[in-house]
Amino acid sequence: MSGRDFSERDIHMALDGELPEEDRTAYDAWLDANQDMKARAARYEADRQRLRASLEAVLAEPVPARLSRALEGGAAEPPRRAALRWIAAxxxxxxxxxxxxxxxxxxxxxxxxxxxxxxxxxxxxxxxxxxxxxxxxxxxxxxxxxxxxxxxxxxxxxxxxxxxxxxxxxxxxxxxxxxxxxxxxxxxxxxxxxxxxxxxxxxxxxxxxxxxxxxxxxxxxxxxxxxxxxxxxxxxxxxxxxxxxxxxxxxxxxxxxxx
Amino acid sequence: MSVDARKAAVLAEIPRLRRYARALLRDGDRADDLVQDCLERALRRLDNWMEGESPRRWLFTIMHNLFVDQMRRKGRRPEGAMLPLDHAEALAAPAEQAELMGAREVLNALQAISPERRAALLAVAVEGFSYAEAAAMLGVPAGTLMSRVARGRDDLRALLDDAGRRRMIRVIET
Structure with missing residues (x-):
């Protein structure tokens, strides 16, 4: 047992890979003893999964030509300034x-x-x-x-x-x-x-x-x-x-x- | 490192920059405008990029600063932000509607979180930066960064709960 107390802050740290490794066992035991905290941790993890899944498709999109061209320098074209900023119906x-x-x-x-x-x-x-x-x-x-x-x-x-x-x-x-x-x-x-x-x-x-x-x-x-x-x-x-x-x-x- | 090698390293980061920008701004074109501004600024400052420094962190820092500037400008224009008409989108593409519904809900929820918390949460939870890296990128102390991540996460949870309830109500109405 590491003699320290845990709090909701540790849930975030654990989720974000910032919880010191030596605290892990005690943290898990704390979660087991506090079902509401355990539920909170599971919920945050599920939300993160949703968040990542919602954004994953962007990574697979082809890079727009204007962005790769921006790196060629010289005659940089002006940004398109969100011509479609408002989706026309x-x-x-x-x-x-x-x-x-x-x-x-x-x-x-x-x-x-x-x-x-x-x-x-x-x-x-x-x-x-x-x-x-x-x-x-x-x-x-x-x-x-x-x-x-x-x-x-x-x-x-x-x-x-x-x-x-x-x-x-x-x-x-x-x-x-x-x-x-x-x-x-x-x-x-x-x-x-x-x-x-x-x-x-x-x-x-x-x-x-x-x-x-x-x-x-x-x-x-x-x-x-x-x-x-x-x-x-x-x-x-x-x-x-x-x-x-x-x-x-x-x-x-x-x-x-x-x- | 040669200029070409540096450019190639920047080029490789574009998909991740686009993801971060999209999550920050929601609108695809505005997001790409932000990425383009970022790339142009990066190109002008290619010499500032220190040998050995992660191109990702360097670029995200540039883009984040541009995002903060943009939020500040928007703050001075109190007449309200332009939002995309999601429902028009949904009507236009009924086949994709169900599939996109979940993502749309999450992206809308993000927009309702304050820009500071949104940026902190995304940097850590989606882009996978450590607290120290994200704090340096966002230019805030690690403690501030941590509390923004925690509050942002809590905001997101509440917003998704609300969205879920609204969806239930809609289902009952129809």
Whole structure:
């Protein structure tokens, strides 16, 4: 017996190969005598196994050419700056239209046009979703009027997408100022009072984007630019739910624009 | 050691650098950007690499410093980080979904651990550095390194438990 006491710290040391060899027997005996510590050690080991297994595939991937080229020196190409930083959801649409990926930027660069779209949508959502009495200017009971008015003011053929498949019902909408123009906001609410909003503005930028997620705290936005429509679905809902709602909105807006 | 021999030694480390970067940043392209920055910096400083020093430790130290810089820059931009849309990925590749689910859960959990703990845990538990090596690499005392590893491991356990519970809830809902 080495007369020392063991603690959870030794579990980490044992796992990481840092436990002195002469302590090993006493450590094992301590584990046997402390079943909760033994379970903890087994759990940590299992987690480590999962961690390693989850990353193992990376080792087997072929080294991207840009990395091996980086070592050749001289005309080093600029890093690709995570052009695919946000996985575009284009592939999930059978309808085309959500083509290419916009080029990524360095993390410290200026905020891009489409990120500003997401930010504006988030700000508008934060302001109006918190309203009790005046959450919308025109209620869903006057939906046709609302849609016609906003279409005219925003300069796009709009429709108020049906998001009930995700549990959201339209409660109405409003006109908003946007960067140098106007934007429409459709507000939706779930049965338990959670709100998401769809923000639409005219975006004549040359590049369409796939779906992207902008993580604000606590409001996030799933946004995209397509066919001159700059759209964002904003809310505090989990990203997957926002994406599903955005997916619904995207298809209906596209169908509405083509109708 | 000739320049070519040094370059060859660096080249051999790329897969491991990529694994570490991927685990740190989650997003494959951002991870490769980090590796590329690391390689470019290493190339410029090839002369600083001491004869006999492990190329792995040298490169990991360079990359870790770049990672810390990046986290600092991100900290100054409070508007939130961009996250990949996992669910879009999953929908796009249903066949791989089940197989990748476990890995995805682990990689997501890692992102929820603070960068310091994440780096310490990965250096020791995945990359197999000793406490002394990892402490030197991360530029912290060994005691700090140890406590980061321990806390990171505890965070990971709790996060995986949460993820497991959420998965249960989803299964029940559908």
């Amino acid at each position: 284009a592939a999930i649409f059978s309808v085309g239209g959500l083509g290419g990926y916009a080029l990524g930027r360095r993390g410290d660069g200026p905020v891009s046009r489409d990120e500003r779209l997401a930010q504006n949508a988030i700000i508008a959502h934060r302001i109006y979703s918190a309203e009790k009495l005046h959450v919308v200017e025109v209620g869903a009971d006057q939906k046709d009027h609302l849609v016609g008015w906003l279409s005219r003011r925003v300069g796009l053929t709009l429709m108020a997408p049906d998001l009930s498949a995700q549990g959201y019902e339209l409660i109405g909408g409003r006109l908003l100022p946007a960067d140098g123009g106007t934007a429409a906001q459709f507000m939706y609410q779930s049965a338990d009072g959670q709100r998401v909003s769809l923000y639409i503005t005219s975006d004549k930028g040359e590049q369409d984007t796939g779906f992207r997620l902008y993580e604000g705290d606590p409001i996030r936005a799933c946004y995209w630019v397509d066919e001159g429509y700059g759209c964002a679905v904003a809310g505090a809902a989990p990203a997957a739910k926002l994406l599903a709602a955005a997916n619904l909105a995207y298809r209906q807006l596209l169908a509405g624009a083509e109708a």
